[in-house]
Amino acid sequence: MTDDELDRALFALPLEEPPADLHQRIMAATVLRTAPAFRPWELWLLAGAVILIGCLAAWTLTSSPDAGTRLADAVVAVLRALGLFSRATYVWLAIGLSSVWWISSLPFMATPRPTVYNR
Amino acid sequence: MGVALLAEPPAERVAAVAPTDDDLIALALSGRGDAFGTLVERYERAVYHLAFRTLREIEEAKDAAQEAWIKAYRALASFRPGAKFATWIFTICYRVCCDRLAKRKRFTGDEPPDFADPSDGPERTYEAAEEAAGLRAAIQALPEKYRTVITLFHLQGKQYEEIATVLDLPLGTVKTHLFRAKDLLRAALGPTAKRRTT
Numbered sequence: 591m592t593d594d595e596l597d598r599a600l601f602a603l604p605l606e607e608p609p610a611d612l613h614q615r616i617m618a619a620t621v622l623r624t625a626p627a628f629r630p631w632e633l634w635l636l637a638g639a640v641i642l643i644g645c646l647a648a649w650t651l652t653s654s655p656d657a658g659t660r661l662a663d664a665v666v667a668v669l670r671a672l673g674l675f676s677r678a679t680y681v682w683l684a685i686g687l688s689s690v691w692w693i694s695s696l697p698f699m700a701t702p703r704p705t706v707y708n709r
Numbered sequence: 710m711g712v713a714l715l716a717e718p719p720a721e722r723v724a725a726v727a728p729t730d731d732d733l734i735a736l737a738l739s740g741r742g743d744a745f746g747t748l749v750e751r752y753e754r755a756v757y758h759l760a761f762r763t764l765r766e767i768e769e770a771k772d773a774a775q776e777a778w779i780k781a782y783r784a785l786a787s788f789r790p791g792a793k794f795a796t797w798i799f800t801i802c803y804r805v806c807c808d809r810l811a812k813r814k815r816f817t818g819d820e821p822p823d824f825a826d827p828s829d830g831p832e833r834t835y836e837a838a839e840e841a842a843g844l845r846a847a848i849q850a851l852p853e854k855y856r857t858v859i860t861l862f863h864l865q866g867k868q869y870e871e872i873a874t875v876l877d878l879p880l881g882t883v884k885t886h887l888f889r890a891k892d893l894l895r896a897a898l899g900p901t902a903k904r905r906t907t
Contacts, residue, residue, distance in 0.1 A: 591895050599844055599898075600863050608757035608774070609767065615775050616749050620782040621742035 730794035738785055745785075749778060752795060755864050756802050762860040763806040765849060773809055777802035799861065799875045810853070847897040855890035862887055 591599075628636070651657045673679040728736070728747070736744035756777055761770035780801050788797060848859055861872045873883045 591898055593891065596891055596895060596898075599840070600859070601866075603841055603844055603863065605754050605758040605864075606761045608754055609771055612757060612771055612774060613749060613753055615771075616753065616778045617746060619775060619779050620749075621745050 731790055734785060734788055734790075734794065745782060748794070752798055753778070755795070756798055759799055759802050759857075759860055759864060760806055762848065763803065763853070763857055764809060769809060773805045774802065777805045780805065793871065795865070796871045796874050799864065800877075803857065803875050843898065844894070847894050850897065851890055851893055855886055855893060858883060858886040859890040859894070862890075 651661065669675060728744075730748065730751075733744045733748045737748065753774065757770060757774045760773040760777070761767065764770045764773060777798065781798050784801075788794070848856060851859065857876065858872060861875055865871045865875075869880055869883050869887075872887075873880045876883065878886075
């Protein structure tokens with residue numbers, strides 16, 4: 591076999607057929623890929639901010655006298671203002687939630703709208 | 710010759726206005742996903758071919774081709790206008806394949822053979838198969854470095870500089886590898902070729 595014959599045979603050789611799903615996979619991983627809600631540096635920034643706030647809060651609570659007690663009192667006051675210490679609140683919540691559950695379990699069927707033909 | 714022809718769109722599409730690779734890249738960089746899709750359509754077969762020839766496993770070649778395209782998509786802004794996109798994407802694909810070969814060698818000890826395996830060699834395959842299948846088998850049986858050079862020769866045509874760029878090898882080494890690869894292929898296909906002439 592001469593060099594020219596080999597070259598001709600090589601160039602006549604068809605390329606390997608890629609798997610059928612390859613194009614879709616490439617597109618899904620590139621163009622059609624949904625952007626993440628946060629970029630990595632944004633996640634690091636958020637994590638840093640949370641840690642900083644946590645450290646500040648811990649430092650405030652430990653450095654100021656009676657800070658823990660005052661904070662607990664404030665939280666209790668807020669909860670009381672929201673009515674979370676009242677039995678009636680929980681009764682109404684239970685009634686509301688059970689009504690929602692009951693309505694959602696009713697066997698309503700979605701009926702198709704009648705087709706209107708324009709003449 | 711080579712991928713320049715192989716990757717070209719069909720004649721009816723050429724008859725209409727076929728955008729160049731540079732145009733498609735500019736469009737893709739401006740946010741047109743369909744332009745990148747057209748680029749993928751143009752070269753995905755050639756890229757997969759290179760990955761398959763280098764790695765010799767369908768699933769891994771598929772993953773490598775996908776990885777190469779993802780890297781290309783992320784680095785599209787760094788593509789130098791005027792350069793050949795085919796060479797660029799082949800370079801990325803070849804590096805991905807090299808990484809995978811290195812990993813394969815590290816974890817499984819599976820190394821690409823340095824010499825054609827005589828027990829499953831191209832001669833016997835060629836006897837039983839058609840010409841193209843025999844040539845394919847002969848290429849597959851080549852050592853990795855020769856296989857890659859011959860594959861790029863197939864894809865890029867006689868553009869040795871492009872092959873050297875993709876493989877990051879001196880031009881002389883590419884020519885030597887190609888010469889040796891063709892020698893091995895001729896040796897593998899020789900007996901059958903002779904038989905066909907008789």
